[in-house]
Amino acid sequence: MLNTLLEALSLVSHLDNQVVAIVWLSFKVALATVTLATLIGLPLGALVAVASFPGRGAVTVFLNAMMGLPSVVVGVIVYLFLSRSGPFGDMGLLYSPTAMVMAQTVLVVPLIAALTRQIVEDAWRVYATEFRSMHFTLRHSVVALLYDCRYSLVVAVLAGTGRSLSEVGAVMIVGGNIEGYTRVMTTAIALETAKGDLPLSLALGMVLLTVVLLLNTGAYHLRLWAMRKYG
Amino acid sequence: MxxxxxxxxxxxxxxxxxxxxxxxxxxxxxxxxxxxxxxxxxxxxxxxxxxxxxxxxxxxxxxxxxxxxxxxxxxxxxxxxxxxxxxxxxxxxxxxxxxxxxxxDFVIVGPKTDASKVKGTPDVVEGFRRIAAGSAPFISRGDKSGTNAAELRFWKEANIDPKAWAGYKEAGAGMGPTLNMAAAMSGYTLADRGTWLSFKNRQDLEIVLAGDKRLFNxxxxxxxxxxxxxxxxxxxxxxxxxxxxxxxxxxxxxxxxxxxxxxxxxxxxx
The missing domain is CATH 3.40.190.10 (Periplasmic binding protein-like II)
Known part of the structure; x- marks a missing residue:
């Protein structure tokens, strides 16, 4: 155990190019995923929080439940859509980073939307009467609330980023873990574990953990700074 | 919008x-x-x-x-x-x-102690019989892979229904994870020599049977x-x-x- 840990530490200390490329791809996929999922998830979550429509309770429950969506299931479904014998097969997207972003977006949108709904709904309770007296349209309310909750919503986006970076089931299936093309940190860890190279997979795990920690530290300080500056 | x-x-x-x-x-x-x-x-x-x-x-x-x-x-x-x-x-x-x-070629890999005494025979089918008669588990790939298909052919030749034996564990995984499991459980498994040679987490595992012509892969x-x-x-x-x-x-x-x-x-x- 201790030996494995020490060996892992020495591997981390001299990262080779291949590992850097893998980390970089993880980063790019997560960035594209979270951008897309934020663009869809924030308005969607806020809309569900503010609008009143029949079946709103059901939609809320559905969104919350989908936070726990198994990534392997999403992987298989997206795989079947993108497969050459599936409906979007002509696009030839299977086994590409684009396919990975698509699958992960399906995973992350419900997560961001559900958290956004909760945060915005709490704010809505405070502002509802005021907005109604000002005759705000639904769209104005959504925009105003999203803006007002922006610091809290960072948590939703961070949760999405974390899920995207750490998820392995979906990217393995739709990406194929192709070396130099669709291999990301999590699939590389899975492969090295399969090869019985535990120190290397642990080293990659440490890199993954460090990246996620750095990201969260950055977001935390950004939030503190912004709150001091803009109240 | x-x-x-x-x-x-x-x-x-x-x-x-x-x-x-x-x-x-x-x-x-x-x-x-x-x-x-x-x-x-x-x-x-x-x-x-x-x-x-x-x-x-x-x-x-x-x-x-x-x-x-x-x-x-x-x-x-x-x-x-x-x-x-x-x-x-x-x-x-x-x-x-x-x-x-x-x-x-395929090799049968098992614990150094060789509880099921597979080392005594050069015959792969006899090796499978001995494993099934012993108490140490056998880890099967269970994933419809080529190695899995070969393993199932050997059980058939030995006239053994492995699923009826309590020691038979289906990993449903690749060769590496299956070897990881065999190492952790001190069990036997069928592996291709290539993966075995490059596998690093062997612990107490070693080759207990190899060289039978039927192990050609x-x-x-x-x-x-x-x-x-x-x-x-x-x-x-x-x-x-x-x-x-x-x-x-x-x-x-x-x-x-x-x-x-x-x-x-x-x-x-x-």
Whole structure:
């Protein structure tokens, strides 16, 4: 155990190019995923929080439940859509980073939307009467609330980023873990574990953990700074 | 809102084009975990890529899964090791131009203490009988891979229904995870020699039976039938098949060694 840990530490200390490329791809996929999922998830979550429509309770429950969506299931479904014998097969997207972003977006949108709904709904309770007296349209309310909750919503986006970076089931299936093309940190860890190279997979795990920690530290300080500056 | 959707559409289009543009000078080879995890591809593919400029994207699955992936049209070339399944694949019209590439052999791996006394026999079927008669577990791949298919043939020859035996555990995983399990449970398993040689987490495992002729493990390569799937990259795929069965390809396979031990033996007829 201790030996494995020490060996892992020495591997981390001299990262080779291949590992850097893998980390970089993880980063790019997560960035594209979270951008897309934020663009869809924030308005969607806020809309569900503010609008009143029949079946709103059901939609809320559905969104919350989908936070726990198994990534392997999403992987298989997206795989079947993108497969050459599936409906979007002509696009030839299977086994590409684009396919990975698509699958992960399906995973992350419900997560961001559900958290956004909760945060915005709490704010809505405070502002509802005021907005109604000002005759705000639904769209104005959504925009105003999203803006007002922006610091809290960072948590939703961070949760999405974390899920995207750490998820392995979906990217393995739709990406194929192709070396130099669709291999990301999590699939590389899975492969090295399969090869019985535990120190290397642990080293990659440490890199993954460090990246996620750095990201969260950055977001935390950004939030503190912004709150001091803009109240 | 309209602006937002416009931006989203542009973003998506760029992402899609990036995916399509890249896919052009490359082929997808659906292959087995044994070739990937043994490090063979890492050794031979750079040679092929440097020579032809064709990027080979390897998706490593069990043989059964690799053939299914090709049946769905999601690969250009298949490189697997289960002759009966390969022949069926070709007979059904999914694959063309099947060629022998190389072989290695299967080995029975078990704990050094060898509780089930497999070491005493050179006969693989007898080895399986002894394992089933013992108390140490047997870890099966259970994933329809070529190794799994070979293992099931041995049980059949031994007239044993392994699922009726409590010591039979199906991992449903690749060779590496199965070896990890065997190491953790001090159990036996059937492994291809390539993955075994490159496997690092052996703990108390060692080879307890090898050398029986029936343990022969041949690999074949074939092109997914372009008549079934017109998008199959026929030319690039054939270049790969021709190269790997050419003298240069065969020599690079033979040159791949771990600790001085050769993992795969060329067998193409050319």
């Amino acid at each position: 309209a602006n937002f959707f416009r931006q989203l559409t542009i973003f998506l289009c760029v992402m899609l084009m990036a995916g399509i543009a890249r896919a052009d000078e490359s082929i997808v080879v659906s292959s087995t975990t044994s070739t990937e995890q043994s490090g063979l591809f890492g050794h031979i593919l750079p040679i092929f890529e440097a020579k032809t400029g064709i990027k080979v994207k390897v998706v490593a699955l069990g043989t059964g899964q690799a053939l299914d992936t090709a049946r769905r049209g999601d690969a250009d070339v298949v490189f697997v090791h289960d002759r009966p399944a390969e022949d069926k694949f070709v007979a059904e019209g999914w694959g063309v131009e099947r060629r022998d590439v190389m072989y290695n 041949p690999y074949g390569v074939m092109l997914v039938n372009p008549a079934k799937y017109p998008h199959v990259k026929k030319e690039a795929g054939m270049k790969f098949i021709d190269w790997i069965t050419s003298r240069e390809g065969q020599e690079s396979i033979a040159a791949y060694k771990i600790n001085g031990e050769q993992l795969f033996f060329p067998s193409a007829k050319n």
